[in-house]
Amino acid sequence: MTFPILETKRLKLIELTHQHVDTLFEILSLEEVTRFYGTQPFTLQAEASRLIDMFHKNYLEKRGIRWGIKLKENQRIIGTIGLNALHLKNKRAEIGYELHPSFWRMGYVSEAIKEVLQFSFKQVDLFRIGAVVYPENDASLNLLIKLGFTKEGLLRSYMFQNEQFHDTWMLSLLKSEWEKSQEK
Numbered sequence: 001m002t003f004p005i006l007e008t009k010r011l012k013l014i015e016l017t018h019q020h021v022d023t024l025f026e027i028l029s030l031e032e033v034t035r036f037y038g039t040q041p042f043t044l045q046a047e048a049s050r051l052i053d054m055f056h057k058n059y060l061e062k063r064g065i066r067w068g069i070k071l072k073e074n075q076r077i078i079g080t081i082g083l084n085a086l087h088l089k090n091k092r093a094e095i096g097y098e099l100h101p102s103f104w105r106m107g108y109v110s111e112a113i114k115e116v117l118q119f120s121f122k123q124v125d126l127f128r129i130g131a132v133v134y135p136e137n138d139a140s141l142n143l144l145i146k147l148g149f150t151k152e153g154l155l156r157s158y159m160f161q162n163e164q165f166h167d168t169w170m171l172s173l174l175k176s177e178w179e180k181s182q183e184k
Helices: 018-028 045-060 108-123 138-146 175-182
Strands: 011-015 065-071 077-087 092-099 128-133 150-161 164-174
Touching: 011 108, 018 045, 018 065, 018 077, 018 092, 045 065, 045 077, 065 108, 077 108, 092 108, 108 128, 108 138, 108 175, 128 138, 128 150, 138 150, 138 164, 164 175
Parallel strands: 092 128
Antiparallel strands: 011 065, 065 077, 077 092, 128 164, 150 164
16 A cells, blocks of 8 residues: 655655654654644654554554655655544544644645645545644634634533643534535
8 A cells, every 4th residue: 555645836745754753753842732732742752653653553554644744845844744533434534733833824734734635535535524623723723714614513621631621623624615615
C-alpha cells in the first residue's frame, strides 16, 4: 500500500518516518501547540517516535492517515495534518492538524486542509469530515467555518487533558456541501 503524497503550491504532504522524530518532538513539546491537541507537551523524544509508529499503524489498519506538512522551499516539516477516526464503511473521518507557531497565520493550514479535503472526498470517497475543536481555539474554529464546516454542537466534557475535562465543538463538512463550494 503506497502512502499518498499530496502537493499544493507551497507544500508537500508526506509520510512521517523516524527521520522526522526531532522535528515532531520540537513541535509537540510546545505548550502553545498542545494546549488544544488533547495531550500534554511532549517531554521525551520517545513520545514523538511512538506517535509516528501510531500514525503508521493507523494507516496500515485503515483507521487514519497523517501527513507531515513540508515546505517546498526548504524541505522543512512545519506540522502535521490528517484524518483520524477513519471509518471507510460509513464514509467518514475527523480532520486534525497542528503547526509550529513560527508558521501560524500564513495560510499553510488552510492550504493543507483544502488538499486533504479534495483527497478525502475525491480519492477516498468519504462523505463526512468532522472536526473536534476546543471552544477557546478561535483560530481553528474560524478557519474551519471559513472553509465551509458547520458547527453541530458542543460536546460536554469530551476531552480529558491536564487533569480536567474540556468541552469541544463538533463541526462537520459534507461532500455535497464541499462540491457546491467548489463550483464557485
